Amino acid sequence: MTTTARQTGASASPYALTHLDALESEAVHIFREVAGEFERPVILFSGGKDSIVMLHLALKAFAPAAVPFALLHVDTGHNFPEVLELRDRTVAEHHLRLHVAKVQDYIDDGRLRERPDGLRNPLQTVPLTDTIRELRFDAVFGGGRRDEEKARAKERVFSLRDEFSQWDPRRQRPELWSLYNGRHAPGEHVRVFPLSNWTELDVWQYIARERIALPEIYFAHRREVFRRAGMWLTAGDWGGPKAGEPVETRQVRYRTVGDMSCTGAVDSDAVTLEAVITEIAASRLTERGATRADDKMSEAAMEDRKREGYF
Numbered sequence: 001m002t003t004t005a006r007q008t009g010a011s012a013s014p015y016a017l018t019h020l021d022a023l024e025s026e027a028v029h030i031f032r033e034v035a036g037e038f039e040r041p042v043i044l045f046s047g048g049k050d051s052i053v054m055l056h057l058a059l060k061a062f063a064p065a066a067v068p069f070a071l072l073h074v075d076t077g078h079n080f081p082e083v084l085e086l087r088d089r090t091v092a093e094h095h096l097r098l099h100v101a102k103v104q105d106y107i108d109d110g111r112l113r114e115r116p117d118g119l120r121n122p123l124q125t126v127p128l129t130d131t132i133r134e135l136r137f138d139a140v141f142g143g144g145r146r147d148e149e150k151a152r153a154k155e156r157v158f159s160l161r162d163e164f165s166q167w168d169p170r171r172q173r174p175e176l177w178s179l180y181n182g183r184h185a186p187g188e189h190v191r192v193f194p195l196s197n198w199t200e201l202d203v204w205q206y207i208a209r210e211r212i213a214l215p216e217i218y219f220a221h222r223r224e225v226f227r228r229a230g231m232w233l234t235a236g237d238w239g240g241p242k243a244g245e246p247v248e249t250r251q252v253r254y255r256t257v258g259d260m261s262c263t264g265a266v267d268s269d270a271v272t273l274e275a276v277i278t279e280i281a282a283s284r285l286t287e288r289g290a291t292r293a294d295d296k297m298s299e300a301a302m303e304d305r306k307r308e309g310y311f
Contacts, residue, residue, distance in 0.1 A: 020206050024057065027194035029178065030157060031061035034139050034192055035068055037182045041139035041192075042132075045071040045098070046079075047087030048257040049214055050143030053203055054194055056212055058141075059094065069141070070097040074128045076120035077104040078238040078259040082215040099135065101127035118239030121262045129165035138189045139182070147199045148286055157196050163187035200255070200287050201280050208273040219276065220253045220268040231264025255280075255287040 017025065034041050043058060045051045058067045073087065091098045103123050106112040112123050132140060146153045156172045158180045173181045182190050195203070207214065225232040225248060226241040233240055235247055238261040252265035253276070270276040 020202065020209060023198055023202060024060070024206070026178070026197065027054075027057045028061040030180070030192065030194045031058050031141075033180055034141070034182070035062070038139040038190070040135070040137050041069045041141065042072045042099070042135070042137045043067075043069050043141040044073070044143065045087065045090075046073050046257070047083040047085075047090070047215060048143070049203060049207065049218060050145065050195060052086075052090070052212060052214060053206060054141060054143045055090065055094075056210060057194060067094070067096065070099060072099045072101065072128075072131060072137075072140070074124040074131075075100050075102045075104075076124060076259040076261070077102065078120050078236065078261050080215070080217055080234070080254075080257060080260060080263075082217050083257055086213065086215045099131065101131040103127055118261045120238070121258050125165075132165060132189060138184065139192055140189060141192045141194065143195055144193050145195050145198050145200070145203075155191075155193060155196065157193055158182055159191040159193065160184060161189050161191055165189070167191075201277065204273070204277050204280055208277060215257070217254045217257065220251050220271045222249055223252050223265065224249050225252060225265055232266070233264055234260045236260045 043051070043055060045055060055067075055071070058069065062068060071091065075084075087098075090096075103112065103120050106123070106127055107114055112126060114120075115123065131137075144155060146155065154169050154172070156175055158173065158175065159167060160171055160173065161167055163185075175181075184190055198206075206212075224235055226235060226245045227233075227248075228240065228245060232250065232252055235241055238259075240261070241247055250265075250267060251269065253268040253270060254263060254265050257263055268279060270279045
């Protein structure tokens, strides 16, 4: 700030970025870096809030041209209908290419077995890694954020995966001054996380600022749910409820969306973006820590899955 500005009490430069502008600029830079460095990138897109924000940023990065990447969704078969509906509507609206790898196909032909607990999120790894290998994707965008979970906090923006799609935290490369190293050997690929430095609150504030459409389940609504392992789960063909798990109708919303077998709802009256932002600002639990059964299987559940090739 100049002496004159200090003396007059003038604010900082009018060209200074807000924190949301800075996060957006970083993500746009990451998308363009990948476009210039890799041959066959793909965006993981489920129709959940983080993947929707990620796609919105990609659209901004290349406008007015089309996004030069395809989309990939690993469908567990137990997804929320509202999320799939928005996924398909978004793909159609922006004339995007969508690849869908289905866990059910792997169960039907014996490549995977249904788990006794009914969880299918842990079964996504094999369809994901098979599709990456078969379609020769060399960069895979994911919506993971460092604030979500301690294993994801170890992740770099460019995360190298070996020829088996496995992650080794000891092979993480330094990323000083926003310089990203995408070098990889044949058969390897890089997972790219444009939202790494965002928080859940940042995501929601950006959604509000950009007026981004989301599935309705992110806002408070009446739903039939039952209690299991401290979470409100949605009844469905996936294996719930069991005997002794009464179904209740409650006003709930979802903070994060996986599939019905592992994603819990939270009691909430937040029916607007402003109310959701206020609720999140007051929360002391991360979204995954509060509502994801697949992260509660062990202390290192996420890290174990990431080592095997998970997101």
